[in-house]
Amino acid sequence: FFGVKPVVLDAQTGVALDGDGVEGVLCIADSWPGQMRTVWGDHERFMETYFQQYPGYYFTGDGCRRDADGYYWITGRVDDVINVSGHRMGTAEVESALVAHEKVAEAAVVGYPHPLKGQGIYAYVTLMNGVEPSDGLRAELEKWVRTEIGPIAKPDLIQWAPGLPKTRSGKIMRRILRKIAEDDFAALGDISTLADPGVVDDLIENRMNRH
Incomplete structure (x- = not known):
């Protein structure tokens, strides 16, 4: 029959989880009417994403739990959750x-x-006008986050950013930030939609995680 066929996969192995009372990532097993087929002008990005x-x-990009009754519960965006030494935390918490x-x-x-940790925490930080970046301030921010949240949330790398890659509507393009943090910026996709594409060049040039 036509319709969406949801599947919960193990986030690490990609294996479909059978039965109820399981948690993983939400995927769709079959095509369905109305499914998008590409991203305009960037099919490679569509396939990769x-x-x-x-x-x-x-x-789907969402975490999901199938409860004991077989109902599906969306637990949040997977790309906004990182796993540091087995501890899952939201990036928004560290940003705040x-x-x-x-x-x-x-x-x-x-x-x-x-x-060592599986995933590290990479922070892009834009300072207030008149504030000069320094190693001392970087250490101060690391200590600040430790105090606010806990040692596990301390950023591993802090990059000073004169600006962040945003769309004209003000949305931060985290896909670009992840690529730069991974030192894998060869296929950033179309950045012409950014309000200031020049920001990307500066972030690449001053990236902290060089291989």
């Missing part, structure tokens, strides 16, 4: 702690591959 991570499935500091104007946090 929705089909590459879990081959054979459409990846950073912008609570009097010298920080804006912050964006993403995860990146870490050899």
